[in-house]
Amino acid sequence: MTDTAAPAEQAWTAPTATRPLNARVRLPGSKSQMARALILTATATSPSTIVRPLYSRDSLLMVEAMRSLGARIDTTNEDRWTVEPATFDGDVDIDCGLSGTVMRFVPPVAALAHGQVRFDGDPHARKRPNSGVIAALRALGVTVEDGGEAALPFTVLGKGTVRGGEVIVDASQTSQLISGLLLAAPRFEQGIDIRHEGPPVPSAPYLHMAAHMLREAGAEVEISANRWRVSPARLPGREWIIEPDLQNAAPFLAAPLIAGGSVTVEGWPQTTTQPGALLPDILADMGAQVSRDEDALTVTGGTEISGIDLDLSHASELTPTLAALCAFADGPSHIQGVAHIRGHETDRIAALARELSGAGSEVLETDDGLIIHPQPLRDTTFHTYADHRIAHAGALLGLGVDGVELTDVACTSKTMPEFVAVWESMMGARP
Numbered sequence: 001m002t003d004t005a006a007p008a009e010q011a012w013t014a015p016t017a018t019r020p021l022n023a024r025v026r027l028p029g030s031k032s033q034m035a036r037a038l039i040l041t042a043t044a045t046s047p048s049t050i051v052r053p054l055y056s057r058d059s060l061l062m063v064e065a066m067r068s069l070g071a072r073i074d075t076t077n078e079d080r081w082t083v084e085p086a087t088f089d090g091d092v093d094i095d096c097g098l099s100g101t102v103m104r105f106v107p108p109v110a111a112l113a114h115g116q117v118r119f120d121g122d123p124h125a126r127k128r129p130n131s132g133v134i135a136a137l138r139a140l141g142v143t144v145e146d147g148g149e150a151a152l153p154f155t156v157l158g159k160g161t162v163r164g165g166e167v168i169v170d171a172s173q174t175s176q177l178i179s180g181l182l183l184a185a186p187r188f189e190q191g192i193d194i195r196h197e198g199p200p201v202p203s204a205p206y207l208h209m210a211a212h213m214l215r216e217a218g219a220e221v222e223i224s225a226n227r228w229r230v231s232p233a234r235l236p237g238r239e240w241i242i243e244p245d246l247q248n249a250a251p252f253l254a255a256p257l258i259a260g261g262s263v264t265v266e267g268w269p270q271t272t273t274q275p276g277a278l279l280p281d282i283l284a285d286m287g288a289q290v291s292r293d294e295d296a297l298t299v300t301g302g303t304e305i306s307g308i309d310l311d312l313s314h315a316s317e318l319t320p321t322l323a324a325l326c327a328f329a330d331g332p333s334h335i336q337g338v339a340h341i342r343g344h345e346t347d348r349i350a351a352l353a354r355e356l357s358g359a360g361s362e363v364l365e366t367d368d369g370l371i372i373h374p375q376p377l378r379d380t381t382f383h384t385y386a387d388h389r390i391a392h393a394g395a396l397l398g399l400g401v402d403g404v405e406l407t408d409v410a411c412t413s414k415t416m417p418e419f420v421a422v423w424e425s426m427m428g429a430r431p
């Protein structure tokens with residue numbers, strides 16, 4: 001099992017395709033559904049099960065966070081975890097690692113604890129924006145000590161209960177601020193009534209995911225323009241079935257556009273709230289053929305990759321993979337609407353501009369995205385900045401360019417510890 005410490009760096013030369021692909025891959029579970037399921041099961045009134053759980057650094061950090069708050073989580077059966085609800089004891093430490101979901105979803109739950117809950121994380125996690133979560137908790141009557149920094153490390157002084165009610169937030173830097181408040185809100189005395197004021201909230205599908213899972217758990221959720229309401233409730237435990245992570249499908253499904261041939265991802269859901277569901281249309285627009293066969297999605301590469309003009313505000317995690325793909329296109333591409341990914345695991349706009357330029361691409365950084373003019377590509381040392389999705393971009397680049405050496409691929413353990421194994425098996429699959 002992956003442990004929750006930051007992984008030791010591991011350099012990796014990305015394998016280059018020597019023949020068209022012909023692979024079927026099965027991907028591990030959705031990080032985002034796991035995070036929500038763990039919060040909802042730990043705050044439920046009776047035990048739950050989580051089927052097809054994700055073993056990755058982020059999900060195990062969330063498991064440890066819920067255990068610290070008194071939940072009993074049995075992870076020994078790898079297909080089915082059981083969760084007994086939290087007891088909300090206080091005086092505990094929570095390691096957020098580099099996980100946005102842990103640092104934004106757990107503080108509202110920690111406010112229900114009887115005592116102090118201290119949060120910290122990896123060095124870069126201290127730079128990720130968290131002022132919205134801290135301000136919202138204070139507005140809801142919770143005491144948070146942050147040394148004036150409005151970021152990790154901070155301490156939530158739980159009183160065993162949270163008033164809840166109306167709160168105004170600016171969630172333009174991360175949708176996770178709203179998801180986190182919504183998920184804990186059934187346990188608040190007055191539930192919650194959130195209004196967002198500010199530039200648009202990114203990653204909207206994740207708010208639908210939070211609302212959808214809350215409703216499945218039995219909560220009353222009302223949504224109107226920039227307003228989300230959850231009524232107070234005691235929600236019983238239940239069974240959660242986790243879908244494959246469709247955002248992690250991105251580099252695998254983009255691979256045949258570069259290498260030729262086809263890649264099939266098994267277990268593609270018929271309907272989903274995951275933003276990776278936008279991939280088939282985006283890849284088709286870039287020249288791929290996409291087909292579905294029951295629960296499998298297959299992408300087949302075409303003869304050329306078309307440059308594209310894309311607003312990725314709904315699916316910003318796809319930016320690294322798609323930016324790398326754009327470097328192989330037959331014309332320029334413009335990716336926009338993703339200003340907030342400068343606050344993700346690293347400043348992804350700057351990192352992509354730097355690393356793709358290092359491979360010969362002409363890349364212009366804009367405030368909210370990238371303009372990519374494809375040029376002949378060459379070998380490079382591809383820095384990954386502890387960011388799993390920048391590593392995915394490097395792997396994809398290496399598929400079409402000999403000698404792309406990633407400074408670290410171990411960072412993929414954040415959401416997919418088996419990334420290298422699945423990538424290499426995709427490349428080794430025989431026609």
Ligand SMILES: O=C(O)C1=C[C@@H](OP(=O)(O)O)[C@@H](O)[C@H](O)C1
Binds near residue numbers: 100173174202203316
């Ligand atoms: O709620 C979630 O599970 C997530 C929301 C998004 O965050 P942002 O709104 O910060 O993009 C996404 O990028 C992240 O990987 C997962």
Ligand SMILES: C=C(OP(=O)(O)O)C(=O)O
Binds near residue numbers: 100345389
């Ligand atoms: C932005 C991401 O993660 P986090 O949940 O840490 O924000 C991501 O996985 O692309």
